[in-house]
Amino acid sequence: MLKANAAARPGSFAVPASAAVGLPPGLPTAVLQLAEDGAISDAELVRRTLAGQHDPFSALVARYQKRAFWIAWHVVGRVEDARDVAQEAFVRLFRSLDKYDFTRSFYTWFYRIVMNLAIDSLRKIKSARGQCLDDVLPTLTDEREEAGDVPLQRGEESGQVWSVLDKLDAKFRAVLVLRDIHGLSCREIAPILKVTHATARWRLHRGRLMFKEHWERAQGGTEQ
Amino acid sequence: MSAASCDSIRAALPWFVGEELEPEHLASVRAHLVDCFACRAEASALQQGVSRLQRAAAAPVAGVDDAFFGELHRTVVSRVEAMDHAEHRVAAGSPGGGIRAGLALAAMALVGLGFWLGRGTESSIFDRRPLATPVSIESATGTSPALVVPWSGPRWPAMRPLGNEADSDLGGERAGMMARDRLRDLVDERMVLPPRQAPPR
Numbered sequence: 001m002l003k004a005n006a007a008a009r010p011g012s013f014a015v016p017a018s019a020a021v022g023l024p025p026g027l028p029t030a031v032l033q034l035a036e037d038g039a040i041s042d043a044e045l046v047r048r049t050l051a052g053q054h055d056p057f058s059a060l061v062a063r064y065q066k067r068a069f070w071i072a073w074h075v076v077g078r079v080e081d082a083r084d085v086a087q088e089a090f091v092r093l094f095r096s097l098d099k100y101d102f103t104r105s106f107y108t109w110f111y112r113i114v115m116n117l118a119i120d121s122l123r124k125i126k127s128a129r130g131q132c133l134d135d136v137l138p139t140l141t142d143e144r145e146e147a148g149d150v151p152l153q154r155g156e157e158s159g160q161v162w163s164v165l166d167k168l169d170a171k172f173r174a175v176l177v178l179r180d181i182h183g184l185s186c187r188e189i190a191p192i193l194k195v196t197h198a199t200a201r202w203r204l205h206r207g208r209l210m211f212k213e214h215w216e217r218a219q220g221g222t223e224q
Numbered sequence: 225m226s227a228a229s230c231d232s233i234r235a236a237l238p239w240f241v242g243e244e245l246e247p248e249h250l251a252s253v254r255a256h257l258v259d260c261f262a263c264r265a266e267a268s269a270l271q272q273g274v275s276r277l278q279r280a281a282a283a284p285v286a287g288v289d290d291a292f293f294g295e296l297h298r299t300v301v302s303r304v305e306a307m308d309h310a311e312h313r314v315a316a317g318s319p320g321g322g323i324r325a326g327l328a329l330a331a332m333a334l335v336g337l338g339f340w341l342g343r344g345t346e347s348s349i350f351d352r353r354p355l356a357t358p359v360s361i362e363s364a365t366g367t368s369p370a371l372v373v374p375w376s377g378p379r380w381p382a383m384r385p386l387g388n389e390a391d392s393d394l395g396g397e398r399a400g401m402m403a404r405d406r407l408r409d410l411v412d413e414r415m416v417l418p419p420r421q422a423p424p425r
């Protein structure tokens with residue numbers, strides 16, 4: 001089967017193995033210890049940051065920067081834009097830490113910031129291309145590769161996958177990314193996208209169907 | 225197998241392939257797929273879509289490695305720390321306070337500059353001898369160097385051209401006489417006559 005209860009843990013997601021896990025190199029010892037210490041929750045790091053310490057926030061960045069980057073990259077599809085989204089997400093997180101509701105999970109809250117920024121970025125990119133989000137156009141990936149924005153190492157299938165994903169509306173793409181790539185459940189996705197659980201489930205349903213249809217159309221060469 | 229049954233099963237397939245189907249529907253979908261080739265093919269296509277997405281996401285991305293994330297971490301932390309420092313300065317009244325402090329410093333500098341311009345041969349404002357007693361205008365015209373008024377205001381009477389451009393056209397001795405007259409007027413104005421009152425508005 002696809003993934004056994006991957007949804008229960010926000011850490012189990014499908015990203016390049018070389019960069020999926022682990023903390024960034026070169027962390028100061030104090031930050032590394034905080035980031036690695038499983039007994040120190042995200043909420044505790046938030047608390048310490050609010051108390052005026054810098055290292056706990058640095059540890060939060062270390063814990064979440066890869067997830068933030070990959071979520072952004074899977075939505076926007078360009079390294080530079082995804083990096084900008086991740087950076088901005090942490091800046092906004094820092095600015096709004098005092099609004100954090102300690103009764104809610106930290107990552108849900110943070111992923112919402114990331115996803116909102118990523119979707120905004122995607123819309124800007126598509127708007128700059130002069131394309132509607134629902135346009136059925138075949139060659140977005142080719143354009144990006146020519147512009148040097150997307151690495152060619154993705155391989156042919158990967159390129160086709162992102163090309164097909166590009167054809168989906170951002171709201172369906174977001175659910176597919178969070179569920180099928182990052183392994184979140186629809187119950188976790190709903191608050192991230194600020195929708196009901198039923199809506200998250202419906203978008204997932206529609207998203208998978210649309211992805212299959214666009215894929216088959218692309219493979220059949222019957223582009224409209 | 226009825227068409228209606230296939231429709232209802234297909235409606236459930238996108239969730240079935242992601243293991244999101246409610247347990248009470250799971251058994252019926254499985255049972256249907258065992259017997260229905262068309263629905264099985266549909267389920268397979270949906271499942272392959274999810275697998276493709278996961279494979280694509282797991283493919284390496286050029287330039288995104290540990291060094292990339294190390295740099296990302298440094299950038300984020302330095303941005304946030306700079307922002308935090310700036311906000312602390314704001315909280316302490318510093319950009320506003322900094323401007324005020326800057327203005328105060330500038331004012332002090334102007335006062336100091338005035339002293340500097342008004343000084344005699346002293347090398348520093350601190351070298352200036354304090355005036356023990358008030359100095360009258362008359363005594364300032366005397367010969368004792370100790371009685372020279374340390375004028376700290378603008379020195380425009382001395383720095384101002386003694387004639388204007390039209391005067392200078394006269395040239396020679398007349399220009400010099402006008403200059404002397406002008407100088408006397410200025411001296412009279414500033415040192416002998418009482419200060420001018422501002423005209424009533």
Ligand SMILES: [Zn+2]
Nearest residue numbers: 230260262263
């Ligand atoms: Zn069937």
